[in-house]
Amino acid sequence: MAKKKKDAGRKSTAAAAAERMVMGGMPQEEQDDELMQSPFRMVVTSFIRDKIAMIGMCAFIFIFLCCMILPFFFPIQMNYQDVTQANVAPGFGMLDIPKALKDNALDIAAGSTFSVGIDKNGNVYEWGTFPTDKLKKIPSSSEMGKLTMISAGLDHVVAVNEDNQVFTWGNDRMGLASIPIELKTNTSPIKQISAGYQISLALTESGKLYNWGSTYLLSVSIPKEVQGNIAQFDDNPNIVMALTKDGEVVPLTNSTNSYTAVPEEIQGHTVDLALSDESAAAVTDDGRVYTWGNNVYGSMNVPEEIQGHVTSIEGGRYHFTVILDDGTAFTWGNDNFGQTDVPSFSGAVTDVTAGYYASYAIDENGHAEGWGLKGYLMGTDQLGRDVFRRLLVGGRMTMTVGFIAVIISTFIGVLVGGISGYKGGKIDNLLMRLTEIVSSIPFLPFCIILSSILGNSIDETQRIVLIMFILGLLSWPGIARLVRGSVLAEREQEFVTAAKALGVKEFGIILRHILPNIITVIIVNATLDFATCMLTESSLSFIGFGVTEPNATWGNMLNGAQNGQVIENYWWRWLFPSIAFGICTISINCVGDGLRDAIDPKSKER
Template structure:
């Protein structure tokens, strides 16, 4: 026990020099590091990013194969279901589009809100032109409206003839129902006649005998239309046989309402019973038992159904990826419900709008409708994993080569260092690009990821090997090494049990800095398309879209968030590395 320690134990003060005598080398490094505010800030930033990328994906899972063009290039925000104050409390009806909604109040005024996939959607015809609007319907990127005089209006995307309203509907026929769908529009007259226009290749409507002129309601999904006739029959308007066309015979003549998702078709009978048929995916065919015999109204989103029961309760079933099935408790009497894509609304007796489902995206979506935030988390996990394993490989090789080279010296040292120079002369990016091009699609995505980690590690070890060699050369002349030799310790034991622990801090500092370098290298390789490829996300391939000027200008969130995250992460790691270096050698800043 030192004199300073004894003084401290009896409560006597000790000065800084005496305090240093009491600290072990590791304790001194930790103390010096904690005094470096920049390094500590770097640790905090990196740990936050690391924990988010490791922990949050368990709570925010992502299907890497998921694509939905209806959600493409949605800007960051959570305004999709936020009805305007002028409408909320005076709403007549609401319709849900892909990423936006449209509604009318009791005075016939039109309101829009959400994220608009097309700027033309904001061009609402003047109130003086439309008059009092009685119905509205939102589609993928266009809107239909009809006024009290039966005039139809459409705005938004005008491709595929969406603006070409049939001449028969321009004469002021009484319109009972309108539907703005994926790339086509429907209008049903009071006489039971259905008109459609838009993309005729997407949906080819065929009327069974006796249906046209006898339709009471229509429902549609992406490429199919079904009709409810005035005599209570369900008639899919297509000649193609599918799971949707297999209507249960026992309900024909008793149906009062229909709704259709992209997976299945549902019908409500006079007794309030619900029948669903079609594809069983997304859980749309799993009808809750509690609703049977109590359904007043039914609506459908893209992958979920919503039922209004006779006791004023709302029940939803099907896919719940965007909380479409998390219905709110509404104490007031509900007068209508509506659903579409990933949003749902209920309007109460007082005109208040209650919405649930997809409210928006924290960091927006990319060109395939994938959540940038979730991909950022998964991409960070991949980028960090590649960087970490590459560093482990390079550090292991570097320690072995550098340790043996520095300790043995002579011809062994000369041979190993010449080999290290040969390896370091190999340009990594051209080598990886050539190898990736040669292999092409011959290897799986997992094999490609392993190959990148291996190449990064195998070509990155010369630097740390030289560092270890230099440190071993200095340490091998120390007295403890001579003592170990005298005791008969084998050379391997001297290198890795006696010398290596004395230079481990130097190795950690170098490995930390190499980690950031490997992350940047992987990101660069993925950015140019020769690293980790889609659908596996990395911060590098998420930045690929920034090669397009339109993406840089109009869809900034697709590249800003990955770039900022990668930048903060690598800068933080470098700050930690610099802090460790200064903590190990406090006089390094003076040189």
């Protein structure tokens, strides 16, 4: 009798030890809570305790919310491209005027992605993102002397010193460094210069205009009666226009276009002239602004409140900046980069300049301020598109394609697997053979062949829908097999037998009794398939057979980074999309693994 009690005590002690091992050495209160938890709550609790899975879920939710919400605050135009902003490195230093120049500025000019300026002592300053390293090779002060004016273009700079000498540095293609002999020997003081789009111009006090650089992109034709009578000029990539000393606006071209349709009412009354890339503007002697050309981004929509108060005007790429008679600056037009957010000045503004996407103003105290494009968080691609904005939109597209494809594949897989596992017999055999046929189809070659056959016969929206359906229709065999195995195990349980005895219909048994018991397995598999579908879509887009330009996905963003030059010189074009895509897919897989371990704790041992 004593021996039996002793053995019972040993068994009780061993059982208690085993229970403590199962409960993970938790305190007694937690053990009691664990024993009282429902299966669902136990799964949730186990998942929450998995730190890797929780980190993965938080990372995925963060990326998901960024891609779904932020595009409303950072919208993009799908067909937008601007070669002047191509391959700009990440950073926000385009408007960071050097401290030595900020309160001692004489002249400032804004280029494509950089700016230059000179102080009252004639010293040169450069800042921003430089399109070419040649811009950093500024001639020495001993060579140039004291500069009096400066101008910045796409990727070169033109300057003039107090001895009327012209200097240029930066890109020297197409004759940009070949200053005309006539200008070098000119004795009349230079009053205006311009470093344009692959062209340079200089105007003397005698009214003569000189130009050099590319004659293929922009041909300048100066009538004899105009040459020697020019008071000022302005240029854009399409045309050069002159303002004569008697107030006439003259297009310096032999062709007819929207710029040549100069309003008759301004002829003889114009005191200032400016060009944006798509329109022209003139200030008349009564302080009013007249515009003509193409009204892109509202550049021709002159605010009524400034009419009659404008004294001078400058044009950027798609905006105009003016000085009003009360000494304030005002900007209208394109505001994608804050070009219209004019800062306040302590004194009256005496000079303004407008570049591609930025403007600068200098007040009577020599204090300079800039506004407009500060830079890009993740740089730009080969077409000048913001990588950050495209990353957000591309993530939304990639996730949407993957999500819809998973819904389609899960629905088909659950339906086929459920029927196959429950019915068995010939139906099971037939459906499993169909599953094997579908799973034997090589997915990527099939999509490539289909894309080549369809070619341009479908539009981009139809292509995206087709990709989603193909992904879904060819991805269901795996989940179908998994569901079939689970249903085969569940249909032999007592509750299924009881439901049959009560006369519950087969559809009801599958839907109400078997499916809830295998739903967690379906969720885990769908989560892992989501990452797989995203990878597949990105693979197709990467090799050029998925979602194509101008629509953005993480795959086709990486498509442009296939050559060594991009990888070496433009690292931001492939680094940020690959990081976002890698974190997203790894996070989804971590969540899937965490769910699997929470549902089936023995999977960790395997």
